[in-house]
Amino acid sequence: MVVGVLTADHKAIGKGYIAGSLLFLLLGLLLGRVVGIERLDPESMDVFADIDSFFQAFVLHRVGLVVLGVVPLLLGLGLVVTPLQVGAPSAAFPRAAAASFWGWLVGAVIMVVGFATDGGLGAPGGSVDRDATALTLLALGLVVLSLMLGTISLLTTVIALRPHGMALGDVPFFAWSCVVGGSIWMLTLPVLFADVVKAYVDVAGRPPILFGVPEAMTSEFLWATRQPQIYAFVIPVLGIIADVVATSAKVRQKNRGAVLAAIGAFGILSFGAYAQSVGDGVSAPINAVYVAMGFAAVLPVLVLLGGMADTLRRGAANVGLPSAPLIGAILTLLLLLGATVIGVLRVVDPFELIGTSADGGHFAAVLLAGLVGGTVGLQHWGVKLTGRLWGQGLGRLSVLVLSLGVLLTAVPDVVSGFLDQADFSVAAVEDGVDALNVVAVVGGAVLLLGLLLLVAVGAASLTSKVAAPADPWGGQTLEWASPSPPPIGNFVEPLPVVTSPTPLLDAALTEGEA
Amino acid sequence: MAADTITHALPPAPVPVRPRTLLIGTSFATGAMVMFFMALFARYFDLRSSTQAVGQTWIEPGTIPLVPGGMMMFTLVMSCITVTWALQAVKDNDRSHAILALLLTGLFGAAVINQTAFLYTEMGMGIDEGPAALMIYVITGAHLVAVAIGMVFLALLAFRAMAGQYGGKQSEGIAAAVIYWYAMVAVYAVIWYGIYIVK
Numbered sequence: 001m002v003v004g005v006l007t008a009d010h011k012a013i014g015k016g017y018i019a020g021s022l023l024f025l026l027l028g029l030l031l032g033r034v035v036g037i038e039r040l041d042p043e044s045m046d047v048f049a050d051i052d053s054f055f056q057a058f059v060l061h062r063v064g065l066v067v068l069g070v071v072p073l074l075l076g077l078g079l080v081v082t083p084l085q086v087g088a089p090s091a092a093f094p095r096a097a098a099a100s101f102w103g104w105l106v107g108a109v110i111m112v113v114g115f116a117t118d119g120g121l122g123a124p125g126g127s128v129d130r131d132a133t134a135l136t137l138l139a140l141g142l143v144v145l146s147l148m149l150g151t152i153s154l155l156t157t158v159i160a161l162r163p164h165g166m167a168l169g170d171v172p173f174f175a176w177s178c179v180v181g182g183s184i185w186m187l188t189l190p191v192l193f194a195d196v197v198k199a200y201v202d203v204a205g206r207p208p209i210l211f212g213v214p215e216a217m218t219s220e221f222l223w224a225t226r227q228p229q230i231y232a233f234v235i236p237v238l239g240i241i242a243d244v245v246a247t248s249a250k251v252r253q254k255n256r257g258a259v260l261a262a263i264g265a266f267g268i269l270s271f272g273a274y275a276q277s278v279g280d281g282v283s284a285p286i287n288a289v290y291v292a293m294g295f296a297a298v299l300p301v302l303v304l305l306g307g308m309a310d311t312l313r314r315g316a317a318n319v320g321l322p323s324a325p326l327i328g329a330i331l332t333l334l335l336l337l338g339a340t341v342i343g344v345l346r347v348v349d350p351f352e353l354i355g356t357s358a359d360g361g362h363f364a365a366v367l368l369a370g371l372v373g374g375t376v377g378l379q380h381w382g383v384k385l386t387g388r389l390w391g392q393g394l395g396r397l398s399v400l401v402l403s404l405g406v407l408l409t410a411v412p413d414v415v416s417g418f419l420d421q422a423d424f425s426v427a428a429v430e431d432g433v434d435a436l437n438v439v440a441v442v443g444g445a446v447l448l449l450g451l452l453l454l455v456a457v458g459a460a461s462l463t464s465k466v467a468a469p470a471d472p473w474g475g476q477t478l479e480w481a482s483p484s485p486p487p488i489g490n491f492v493e494p495l496p497v498v499t500s501p502t503p504l505l506d507a508a509l510t511e512g513e514a
Numbered sequence: 515m516a517a518d519t520i521t522h523a524l525p526p527a528p529v530p531v532r533p534r535t536l537l538i539g540t541s542f543a544t545g546a547m548v549m550f551f552m553a554l555f556a557r558y559f560d561l562r563s564s565t566q567a568v569g570q571t572w573i574e575p576g577t578i579p580l581v582p583g584g585m586m587m588f589t590l591v592m593s594c595i596t597v598t599w600a601l602q603a604v605k606d607n608d609r610s611h612a613i614l615a616l617l618l619t620g621l622f623g624a625a626v627i628n629q630t631a632f633l634y635t636e637m638g639m640g641i642d643e644g645p646a647a648l649m650i651y652v653i654t655g656a657h658l659v660a661v662a663i664g665m666v667f668l669a670l671l672a673f674r675a676m677a678g679q680y681g682g683k684q685s686e687g688i689a690a691a692v693i694y695w696y697a698m699v700a701v702y703a704v705i706w707y708g709i710y711i712v713k
Contacts, residue, residue, distance in 0.1 A: 156538045190547070194553035201652050201655070209648060
């Protein structure tokens with residue numbers, strides 16, 4: 001137990017992040033459904049005591065899914081996998097990575113406790129417990145700082161610990177997407193942290209005057225859950241998709257540079273720290289940039305879709321019955337494409353969707369696509385996590401159910417946005433919107449089911465007595481040269497010489513020729 | 515025959531490159547710190563312009579004395595010189611001067627904290643007097659924390675230098691601290707000009 005707490009092994013730290021984030025995701029999705037049920041008849045206040053507690057749950061659901069759910073899930077996966085992908089015996093700054101996990105966990109628990117004790121990040125009626133709000137802000141600050149610390153470890157691992165012969169452009173797609181995503185996180189999470197500090201200083205110890213005023217505080221934070229910033233939190237998913245497709249097709253990715261550039265472009269287009277006031281009236285140039293970025297975000301996803309389709313076409317003979325990760329990767333890419341299209345609709349001025357429930361629909365589409373992508377990564381690298389093969393039948397079902405859940409959750413909110421339904425409202429809902437709200441509640445339940453199925457797949461693999469091979473997929477990159485599960489130090493045999501982005505494929509071809 | 519044999523020494527093995535993890539990690543952390551302050555500055559200048567646009571006074575003239583802020587700028591410029599001296603001394607394998615320069619830099623940092631505390635007493639501005647006061651205390655307080663972090667970083671490096679860890683071929687740690695320190699001073703330059711002078 002003590003060893004577990006004090007460990008600086010990147011795999012244990014990453015697994016801690018993954019387990020914690022899955023727990024918070026389950027709780028977050030459950031909370032989302034409770035909020036959804038209240039939305040069916042908000043005037044009645046059947047579930048929540050008053051508008052303020054309803055709003056606090058709404059905000060906790062949004063912020064929590066980001067900083068307690070999807071971001072730590074992808075960060076944890078990155079901490080487990082990227083050192084293996086770059087052939088490193090350990091993550092950079094392993095103790096800092098461990099501190100990041102424990103700081104995040106403690107902060108996350110305190111944050112939930114803060115919310116539960118009436119310490120929400122704002123309330124339209126102004127009724128919050130100021131001390132509890134200060135506690136929540138302190139916890140949110142700790143969570144954000146911890147995520148930054150973990151990101152520094154992740155970034156430094158890929159950049160500094162690569163073996164000779166592996167240029168930065170040669171790292172596997174997931175490692176590259178972690179570099180892109182981590183860099184954007186390091187540029188934007190400090191802005192969120194600055195917002196937390198401002199609000200905390202305003203709230204702590206005296207009546208707030210500006211940033212900590214309950215009626216206005218939420219607007220300081222929700223930019224991080226909206227376009228374009230919300231895209232930043234799912235950037236690593238693009239790398240997961242590209243790695244899964246190339247591995248499944250067992251062919252080299254053609255136009256690799258274009259795929260790397262697409263991931264990089266998606267990262268640049270997701271920088272959202274400048275757009276904090278969009279919706280409240282901003283200058284014309286900023287608005288123009290905002291709209292242009294909204295449109296442009298579709299392009300990298302389309303490039304990636306083309307690249308993946310070409311790879312699958314060339315490797316069709318090698319695929320056979322599609323694996324759960326491959327099905328999930330394709331579905332995730334399609335979901336992300338749909339999410340970016342919703343983003344385009346959202347910024348088209350005549351539709352006037354900003355501030356409507358389309359905000360929530362877009363948030364759900366992007367972030368939950370990120371969740372599906374994260375579960376795809378878990379199943380793809382599952383043998384490195386548990387040392388056992390993950391069941392494919394249930395795995396396929398989980399990604400299908402999750403993807404269906406994303407659609408049922410996001411699309412109704414977007415359609416409601418066209419019917420002028422506000423993102424948060426306690427007024428009676430219009431005819432048509434109430435039916436869409438019912439569909440969204442059902443979608444949330446489907447999502448929960450899909451996530452439970454995924455957890456069941458992972459748990460079932462732990463009970464298996466059959467050890468997994470090092471490389472169940474015929475992988476191309478270095479992580480598949482380590483045993484399953486990888487030991488301390490990660491590799492027991494000398495790594496192959498790295499002369500291309502696919503060293504294991506090179507080694508296999510050389511052996512074949514010999 | 516043996517006398518005719520010409521022997522060649524094999525070329526030396528390449529010197530293993532020590533991964534520059536600390537330098538790279540510190541660069542990312544420094545970038546994050548700069549973004550943190552940029553976010554605060556953006557909000558400060560945005561609030562100031564919107565307040566002045568409706569004809570209101572942002573900060574009453576004479577509220578913030580100029581001299582302490584200027585002294586701090588001068589102190590931090592001096593600290594840039596000493597921290598650069600520390601890096602050069604390490605590169606020259608001059609450990610005693612490196613330690614002296616690191617200690618002097620730390621001393622300058624302590625002086626800045628002292629000067630900021632003095633400025634707070636001179637300003638006569640309560641944190642809850644309005645948005646301007648709130649933002650000034652948030653920004654300058656955060657900068658104090660940044661100075662303190664830099665001092666702790668320097669102290670750790672000084673101890674390591676005393677233990678002989680750094681030398682001419684291994685100066686990344688000091689270089690990392692220098693990057694952080696320069697960025698921290700650059701942030702203060704914005705505070706000095708944007709808040710203490712222009713207000």
